[in-house]
Amino acid sequence: MASLECRAVSLDYHLSGEDFRALDRVDVTIADRELVSLLGPSGCGKSSLLSIIAGFVRPTSGIVTVGGRQVTGPGRDRGVVFQEHALFPWMTVRENIEFGPKSAGMPKAQRNSKIAELVELVGLQGFENAYPKQLSGGMRQRVAVSRALANDPAVMLLDEPFSALDEQSRQRFQQEFIRIWKATNQTVLLVTHSIDESILMSDRVVVMATRPGRVRETITVDLPRPRDETSPEFIVLKRRISKLIYEKQDLSAEVQP
Amino acid sequence: MKPMGSIESVAALPRKRRWRIDGELIWRVGAILLFFIVWQIFAVANQSAKWVNPLFMVPPFELRHTAMRQWTEGILVSDIMASMSAAVKGYVIGCSLGLITGIISGFILPAQRLWDPVVQIFRPIPPLAFLPLFILYLGIEEVTRVMFIAYSVYFYTYMNAMQGVKHIDPVLIRAAKSLGASKMRIFWSIILPGSMPHVMTGLRVSAGMALFVLVAAELIAADAGIGYRIMWARQYFQVDTMLFDAFLIGLLGLVIDSFMRLVERWVLRWKPDSSGR
Numbered sequence: 001m002a003s004l005e006c007r008a009v010s011l012d013y014h015l016s017g018e019d020f021r022a023l024d025r026v027d028v029t030i031a032d033r034e035l036v037s038l039l040g041p042s043g044c045g046k047s048s049l050l051s052i053i054a055g056f057v058r059p060t061s062g063i064v065t066v067g068g069r070q071v072t073g074p075g076r077d078r079g080v081v082f083q084e085h086a087l088f089p090w091m092t093v094r095e096n097i098e099f100g101p102k103s104a105g106m107p108k109a110q111r112n113s114k115i116a117e118l119v120e121l122v123g124l125q126g127f128e129n130a131y132p133k134q135l136s137g138g139m140r141q142r143v144a145v146s147r148a149l150a151n152d153p154a155v156m157l158l159d160e161p162f163s164a165l166d167e168q169s170r171q172r173f174q175q176e177f178i179r180i181w182k183a184t185n186q187t188v189l190l191v192t193h194s195i196d197e198s199i200l201m202s203d204r205v206v207v208m209a210t211r212p213g214r215v216r217e218t219i220t221v222d223l224p225r226p227r228d229e230t231s232p233e234f235i236v237l238k239r240r241i242s243k244l245i246y247e248k249q250d251l252s253a254e255v256q257p
Numbered sequence: 258m259k260p261m262g263s264i265e266s267v268a269a270l271p272r273k274r275r276w277r278i279d280g281e282l283i284w285r286v287g288a289i290l291l292f293f294i295v296w297q298i299f300a301v302a303n304q305s306a307k308w309v310n311p312l313f314m315v316p317p318f319e320l321r322h323t324a325m326r327q328w329t330e331g332i333l334v335s336d337i338m339a340s341m342s343a344a345v346k347g348y349v350i351g352c353s354l355g356l357i358t359g360i361i362s363g364f365i366l367p368a369q370r371l372w373d374p375v376v377q378i379f380r381p382i383p384p385l386a387f388l389p390l391f392i393l394y395l396g397i398e399e400v401t402r403v404m405f406i407a408y409s410v411y412f413y414t415y416m417n418a419m420q421g422v423k424h425i426d427p428v429l430i431r432a433a434k435s436l437g438a439s440k441m442r443i444f445w446s447i448i449l450p451g452s453m454p455h456v457m458t459g460l461r462v463s464a465g466m467a468l469f470v471l472v473a474a475e476l477i478a479a480d481a482g483i484g485y486r487i488m489w490a491r492q493y494f495q496v497d498t499m500l501f502d503a504f505l506i507g508l509l510g511l512v513i514d515s516f517m518r519l520v521e522r523w524v525l526r527w528k529p530d531s532s533g534r
Contacts, residue, residue: 054435080431086426088447089527089528090453151436
């Protein structure tokens with residue numbers, strides 16, 4: 001069953017008197033426990049689509065359903081991880097993680113065991129009482145992931161969560177996220193502009209195009225994990241996706257499908 | 258299942274700066290001491306040389322006798338109590354009103370549209386211009402000074418509280434909403450703590466302002482307090498009292514400001530150092 005479904009989602013902006021179509025009849029379906037990335041150059045509307053799914057932005061037309069229910073606003077069935085972690089800086093790691101469960105009125109004992117479980121899952125033991133300012137970028141994103149997970153969401157939405165990290169932290173966090181995803185049986189939508197990242201992480205890559213933002217093609221990544229970025233299969237996929245994105249460039253001369 | 262790596266470390270807390278601050282402190286204290294010593298020498302020499310009327314030129318280290326005299330007479334304590342009582346009452350009233358209306362104006366646009374233009378008309382007018390009106394309405398009573406301080410302090414707290422609410426990162430509000438927070442919870446857990454950096458600045462500036470306008474009010478409309486003591490001393494040519502009480506106000510200001518900074522640092526202990534002090 002589809003965990004997340006976008007049907008003919010369109011979004012128009014009014015920019016200085018002109019209509020501007022950010023998304024044009026986008027269809028995306030994500031199955032239970034699937035990890036799908038939305039890949040595209042800036043301006044293709046991938047972050048707008050995530051905002052629509054998260055319920056922050058209303059689409060001009062089209063329908064988004066999560067677990068069969070239509071999205072009408074932000075809600076705890078969708079765990080969002082933002083680009084710049086968006087942790088509450090005045091709350092400790094523990095307070096950040098328990099924000100969702102506390103909002104839902106979960107009793108303290110239950111919250112405590114939930115926090116302990118998540119802190120162990122993402123490897124933050126000993127930092128429960130630290131403030132975000134005391135953590136490195138990678139650790140902050142781990143807190144952000146556990147904060148989103150604390151609500152047991154039906155689907156996780158990640159908006160370029162690795163882009164603010166340095167190269168080493170990013171590679172580590174990518175592997176760690178795969179492990180967390182497996183361990184929690186989550187359904188994940190990952191927005192990214194990195195072709196490597198999308199192939200490395202996802203079951204399927206939804207390649208988007210600009211003007212107007214739309215789905216160009218959906219590509220299934222059928223490689224065993226952990227994936228090797230230097231393997232021939234990886235490189236073939238990478239060329240194919242690159243070609244879709246930079247269509248008019250001469251990469252296409254070599255790799256004809 | 259292996260936990261994530263632990264190489265990434267907690268950012269070290271800045272400790273090195275202490276020595277440099279101590280160096281600064283020595284300079285500061287030294288400069289102030291030097292100033293008073295030069296003044297002392299000049300004033301003592303003046304007593305025989307009479308460049309200016311010795312009545313007007315008090316050697317600063319003589320002020321310790323003034324302090325002792327005021328202490329034994331009991332007016333030192335009673336003046337401080339009278340002044341601080343008005344200052345604290347006025348401060349609490351003004352800041353409470355400023356915080357409440359500022360946060361409401363920041364949070365609810367129609368409230369801001371109704372109230373902010375009115376505030377902006379009064380804000381540029383030096384509060385002292387209204388002191389005669391306060392006296393006319395309320396007389397020369399403590400309530401006059403309290404209300405006058407409350408009025409003067411209101412603007413700083415109001416402006417900063419409103420700015421504080423407006424400057425909260427909208428992503429944090431989105432995050433709270435998507436985590437299922439109710440409107441009330443967003444207000445108490447996000448808006449209120451998120452506005453604290455600005456609010457604390459407003460509260461600290463207001464504390465200095467409270468003392469400032471208190472003395473002005475006491476010079477004109479009081480029968481007790483430090484400002485009153487200065488005016489009283491003028492009638493009796495007690496230059497030492499006038500000087501001593503002026504320094505007393507300075508000292509009180511310093512104590513209040515240091516206290517406010519401590520409170521601020523504690524309230525904003527979560528805040529990254531870059532933009533703090």
